[in-house]
Amino acid sequence: MAMSDTHPSPAPYSPTFRWAGYLLGFAFGGFFDGILLHQILQWHHLLSGLDSPSLADIRVQVLADGLFHLVMYAVAGVGLWMLWRTRREFGGDGADRLLFGTFLVGFGVWHIVDAVLNHWILGLHHIRMDSDDPLFWDMVAFAFGIAVTAAGWLILRSSRNGGGGRGALAASVLAVAVMVAGPVALLPPAGISTVTALFPPGTAPGTVLAAAASVDGRVIAGADGVWIIDVPDRARALGLYREGAVHVGGSLFPIGCFSAGLS
Structure with a gap:
């Protein structure tokens, strides 16, 4: 006689239910950016990076921020509508973990899209417009x-495997801590301003x-593409x-995959 599985498989969920979480997370990522960085800290506005006299008026900048929030309200509205349509699915096994995981993925994807599209491709703004090295921020x-995207993915993976919510949450929190603290740990100790820079052969x-x-x-020393450079402001080494x-070596990111097009 076959033994029954002690870990029941998660209930199947429709794509609409999953997209409700993705869209809500994406919208809340935009709200997080707009409320915290635009309004409270006032580090930037949506169009702060555009060099145009017609955009210098603060009223125009605030209007652009308001239109941006309006778009985020629309995205959130679609997400809420999808969640309402699939409300019966929320009572299923693992529905809370699935919704939380998709929400985190959407929240994290917003920040990735914002960085790649708005910061680097379109140049609409940077996180800190008042910084001497905006690329760092x-x-x-x-x-x-x-x-955050990785944390959401871990929760979704745990849900597919029938794992417990507490274990997935703990793993997600640990992933966030490692991925955020790890790059910071690459910075050289306080008081050390030298970095090792590797340039392509023939430079x-x-x-x-x-x-x-x-x-x-x-430049302190160097040969064969490897150079020791003293940079008093360590953040500017980027x-x-x-x-x-x-x-x-010693800067925030060890690869220069975004170096092209950032000048």
């Missing part, structure tokens, strides 16, 4: 989006000197990626 926001020394000068640094470096 854009990268922090991008890492935050990756971490002329003059190019490296110019790159160091662009971040207010100075700017070496914009000047052609493919790796900057």
